Amino acid sequence: xxxxxxxxxxxxxxxxxxxxxxxxxxxxxxxxxxxxxxxxxxxxxxxxxxxxxxxxxxxxxxxxxxxxxxxxxxxxxxxxxxxxxxxxxxxxxxxxxxxxxxxxxxxxxxxxxxxxxxxxxxxxxxxxxxxxxxxxxxxxxxxxxxxxxxxxxxxxxxxxxxxxxxxxxxxxxxxxxxxxxxxxxxxxxxxxxxxxxxxxxxxxxxxxxxxxxxxxxxxxxxxxxxxxxxxxxxxxxxxxxxxxxxxxxxxxxxxxxxxxxxxxxxxxxxxxxxxxxxxxxxxxxxxxxxxxxxxxxxxxxxxxxxxxxxxxxxxxxxxxxxxxxxxxxxxxxxxxxxxxxxxxxxxxxxxxxxxxxxxxxxxxxxxxxxxxxxxxxxxxxxxxxxxxxx
Numbered sequence: 001x002x003x004x005x006x007x008x009x010x011x012x013x014x015x016x017x018x019x020x021x022x023x024x025x026x027x028x029x030x031x032x033x034x035x036x037x038x039x040x041x042x043x044x045x046x047x048x049x050x051x052x053x054x055x056x057x058x059x060x061x062x063x064x065x066x067x068x069x070x071x072x073x074x075x076x077x078x079x080x081x082x083x084x085x086x087x088x089x090x091x092x093x094x095x096x097x098x099x100x101x102x103x104x105x106x107x108x109x110x111x112x113x114x115x116x117x118x119x120x121x122x123x124x125x126x127x128x129x130x131x132x133x134x135x136x137x138x139x140x141x142x143x144x145x146x147x148x149x150x151x152x153x154x155x156x157x158x159x160x161x162x163x164x165x166x167x168x169x170x171x172x173x174x175x176x177x178x179x180x181x182x183x184x185x186x187x188x189x190x191x192x193x194x195x196x197x198x199x200x201x202x203x204x205x206x207x208x209x210x211x212x213x214x215x216x217x218x219x220x221x222x223x224x225x226x227x228x229x230x231x232x233x234x235x236x237x238x239x240x241x242x243x244x245x246x247x248x249x250x251x252x253x254x255x256x257x258x259x260x261x262x263x264x265x266x267x268x269x270x271x272x273x274x275x276x277x278x279x280x281x282x283x284x285x286x287x288x289x290x291x292x293x294x295x296x297x298x299x300x301x302x303x304x305x306x307x308x309x310x311x312x313x314x315x316x317x318x319x320x321x322x323x324x325x326x327x328x329x330x331x332x333x334x335x336x337x338x339x340x341x342x343x344x345x346x347x348x349x350x351x352x353x354x355x356x357x358x359x360x361x362x363x364x365x366x367x368x369x370x371x372x373x374x375x376x377x378x379x380x381x382x383x384x385x386x387x388x389x390x
Contacts, residue, residue, distance in 0.1 A: 003096040004224040004231035007036020010345040013212035013333030014181040022067035025109040028213035029068040036217045044101025046075030047091035049084035049108035050337040054115040081374030085340025086381035092218040102220040108338035109213035129245040145287040146198035151252035158307035164191035165310040166288035174327025176359045181333030205288040210333035214341035235384040238264030242377040255377035258297040265382040280361040282343040284373040285328040325359045340372040
């Protein structure tokens with residue numbers, strides 16, 4: 001049995017301290033239900049993505065579900081670090097394709113700004129191996145990706161200017177996205193002149209601390225077309241995990257879990273040449289180096305040549321493959337539990353050709369790619385969405 005996304009909803013991403021966590025979740029759910037034309041009473045299962053730690057709600061599922069009018073629907077809270085949103089979609093898809101229900105709902109929500117920035121940075125730093133890497137060496141999350149960046153720059157000759165080009169592109173498209181946290185264009189000089197957070201990564205190389213929510217409604221093939229003329233079919237989803245300890249990695253030049261997840265998704269979807277078969281991609285750019293690694297892990301560029309796509313501006317509309325036309329995590333924002341479903345929201349809107357002028361990808365193949373990483377490769381989900389039924 002196949003499944004399709006028939007409705008999506010998303011709050012504005014940013015610092016939303018006037019809204020509590022259940023309010024954010026309910027807003028995204030309401031928008032998704034309206035988009036799909038579905039009554040909440042017909043939802044058969046709910047998967048809620050939330051990482052938490054910074055939130056007052058220790059058990060967010062019943063709080064959010066009740067506020068959104070979803071009680072007594074069955075469901076669960078899902079955590080896969082920054083890939084939690086994609087994990088929730090995966091759970092919703094399995095609920096539908098297994099025959100458990102014809103309609104499932106995936107929600108991602110995070111309210112990170114309840115704590116101060118240093119407190120959030122500390123919690124994120126625990127995202128690796130706490131004893132070996134955080135407690136003994138004090139690695140923060142930016143420091144993890146700084147290790148990737150320094151290894152990559154040393155091995156392949158990429159520069160800080162190449163990293164800056166990623167931020168400039170994503171802010172350019174974020175400036176046209178009314179849902180984005182940052183709607184301001186920046187220059188390479190702006191990036192290079194921003195303060196270092198963990199060398200060589202500077203402030204503008206890093207995604208922000210974000211509040212927000214996103215939701216997607218998944219329907220079985222037998223009812224999807226009853227609700228919409230443009231169901232977005234979930235053609236494939238690959239999932240993989242990686243070691244929590246960086247010293248156990250074979251290399252800092254790639255995320256092995258992302259390579260494996262892409263391999264799975266491409267095999268299921270019959271993808272042979274991703275550059276030619278996708279209209280656009282949404283990749284996990286928690287830091288600028290992460291987007292460059294994604295270019296290579298996903299097969300957009302040969303190993304060691306991903307930075308050239310950035311340098312030559314080949315991931316803008318009109319280039320080899322448009323990437324992160326919503327502003328990416330860098331400019332749209334990164335409310336960790338909601339980020340993967342925020343990507344789904346963007347992909348669905350792009351495939352339907354419903355986004356703002358200036359950032360709409362030309363839709364010729366009717367196929368999109370989503371790459372969502374948890375931690376530093378601890379989790380990886382690669383999803384293929386299509387206008388055509390598998």
